[in-house]
Amino acid sequence: MNGPELLAAHSGILRTKVGACWPGTRAVFRGHDLHRDLHDTDWLELYLFGITGRRFTPRQVKLLHGIWVITSYPDARIWNNRVAALAGSSRSSPVLGLAAALAVSEARIYGGGPGLRAIDFFLRAGKALASGQALREFITGELTVRHIYGYGRPIDSCDERLPWLVNLAKEQGQDQGQHFKIAFEVEKILLEMGKTNLRMNYAGMTSALGADLGLTPREFHLFRVPMFLAGMPPCWVEAAEKPQGTLFPTPCDGITYEGVGQRAWHNKIS
Amino acid sequence: MPDNKNANMIRSRIWREEPEPDNPYATRAAYCRGYDVFGQMVGNARWVEMLALLFRDELPGTAALDMLEALAVALANPGPRDPSIHAAMCGGVGGSSAAASLIAALSVGAGRYRGAREVFDAMTAWKTCDTDLDAWNNYSRRDTSNDIVDTWPRREHPPGFDPHGVSTATSVRRLLETLARIGATPRLTWLASQHRELEQCVGLPLDVSGVASAAFADLGYTPNEGEMLFLLLRLPGAAAHALEQESYGYKRFPFYPVELEDDPATREMP
Known part of the structure; x- marks a missing residue:
């Protein structure tokens, strides 16, 4: 099946194996009742189970936890962290700042x-x-x-x-x-x-x-999606505690212009 | 198809599409507020007309469209000194995805300092104060410490004014004068003649966000719409500067020195 028939077959309904929730009653996470079967699961183990459908041993989870911890750098100069910090400095919301910083972490030369x-x-x-x-x-x-x-x-x-x-x-x-x-x-x-x-x-x-x-x-x-996350909130928090707009303010002469010289705009809107 | 087909219909007053006879998922014709987009608008309509039409059933007059377009030109690039553009450049310099760079610009440019939430706040103030200097005086001095906690950080300065400003920037004044001349609308006209008195009353010079807020209010937009337009109209510069920094490379992008104020390596042992 392909083309419009394929789209029609999937229209108007979610068919899923990974889970669903029924507010007021229960939630299912990859074939398990989340509250009955998984309520005391380590968060990272649950995260990995959600990604892979496989269970990991406590020693494996400890290693993977460490991979996140060892690279949690709250340095607001690093490009992804800088986005979180700029959001705090610009009095934007923490979720917007952290979500953008995570999005930027999916970079070509790092992350x-x-x-x-x-x-x-x-x-x-x-x-x-x-x-x-x-x-x-x-x-x-x-x-x-x-x-x-x-x-x-x-x-x-x-x-x-x-x-x-x-x-x-x-x-x-x-x-x-x-x-x-x-x-x-x-x-x-x-x-x-x-x-x-x-x-x-x-x-x-x-x-x-x-x-x-x-x-x-x-x-x-x-x-790896949340790998740098722990280093980001401190950057937002500290920037939000400092006076607004004071993270890396750049004066007008802080731009080294390398483009074409000044010229006149001739077109006029009639 | 599920039984509750009508319950799962998307409702819209803005947009309607007609399918191709051979494929219900391919568009034969699309109508925006009743106008045939691909049959009549494309090639005949200005981009700013399409933008205006997306927000209202009827097109505004020529002066309003000209004013919106002039404002769009002014807002298109806040420049690399602006925190939102700085954030987009952080995406570009590391080779983050195009969307990540724009997400960074949106997140950082969304806040209460030179951001879209400042426009929302200022437009709300315009609804309250309009062209009454006493009302602005009361508004800018009101106690905000008991405001309901919000996802946004608490407001720290009267919205639409530059908390670090000394006098009205020439660029802001020229934008105000140009928009007031094009639109001849009530708030902009009043602001153009009274901005010195208003600035004296508030204690801060007007910011671009303040002029944009007055213009959006005069164009009949709600604070929610003004906030959305301010986010949208500043993205072109974010895109261009992100790509520019990607081509310059990270070695030619500022990576500022650090002065760590709590260093375990230099802390005295107890």
């Missing part, structure tokens, strides 16, 4: 984009190794057609989060997966190839761990 491309890279690297290809050969092939995400970082190539995440992965017994090992091998090979600015970054290590937990690229993308 959502690199994480998605990095887990895709590791999953393909794992398949290449399983088919007998050498990792160095796979990397060389990748570099000829695309960037390798998960390595290199804007502002500073050294990622201070990684030692803490390595320790957490070890503590939770999550450091023996294939992709986690591949991640270090890739860094070593890149450095041997002279690409000294391509040290492993947080997207690289977290996506390798995500791949080892069996997450697909899209599942990992969804897991």
Whole structure:
């Protein structure tokens, strides 16, 4: 079935397996009564269950929790946080500020984009190794057609989060997966190839761990949605406490104009 | 199809569509307030006429349309110093999606400082005070500490005025004079002749949001409509500046120095 018939078949009704609520009576979450069966579930475990339909062990959930915690930076200069802070400074609502900051986090050079491309890279690297290809050969092939995400970082190539995440992965017994090992091998090979600015970054290590937990690229993308969230409210709060409009005010001469010179507008509305 | 088909119909006084004979999901004709959009309006109507028609059954007169269009030109780009444009640029510089950059502009530009909620508040004030200086005097000095708690931060300055201003910016004064000349409407005409007295009464110079509020009120829009139009009409600049910063790259975008006032690395041990 396709075309108008496909649309007509779905018109006017929601058919779903993931859940529904009946106000005043009950709610169902992926085949379970939310209140009877899941009321004491850890929030992140529920979040992951909602994304994947699979249950994760407490040690896996602890690792994933740590992935969020270790990168919660309340620095209002960082571009996504800056949006939250500007919202506070401009006396906008906290939900608007945080929602926009989360939307901006789905960026190409940090956040959502690199994480998605990095887990895709590791999953393909794992398949290449399983088919007998050498990792160095796979990397060389990748570099000829695309960037390798998960390595290199804007502002500073050294990622201070990684030692803490390595320790957490070890503590939770999550450091023996294939992709986690591949991640270090890739860094070593890149450095041997002279690409000294391509040290492993947080997207690289977290996506390798995500791949080892069996997450697909899209599942990992969804897991990462609130990853920077805890660092954002402090930025909104502090900006809202300071006088309005005082976050990064720019004087008129703070713009370096590089466009065409001043000229006259000749058209007139009749 | 479900039994309660009528209950699930979308009701609208604005828009009607007729289907193609071979596909109920493809539009043969669309009518906006009764006018054939693709058959008669496209190619003949001004964009500002379509904009006006979306909000009212009947088109306003030529002077009102000219005034709305002039205001749209003035609002189209608040410039990169404006917090909403700064937020959009934070999206562009990191390669966030186009929608994320505009969401950032909307969220930050929605608030009570130079934002759309300020326009809502100012239009509400216009309804109360109209062209009565004493009423403005009372309004700007009223105690807001007992106002009902809102999703928006508490109002900190009389809306429509610049809390950091010294005197009326020439750009604001010229916009006011131009709109008053084009529309010759009651509030703008009064404001153009009385803005110094009003500013003296309020204690702050007029802001662009104040002129826009008076113009929207004179055009017959409600505060809700004015708030929506102010958000909408400032988006073109957000789009252009987000794309511009994406092309400049993050290395040429301000990343300000920080002065951390509570640093555990420098705190004395107890």
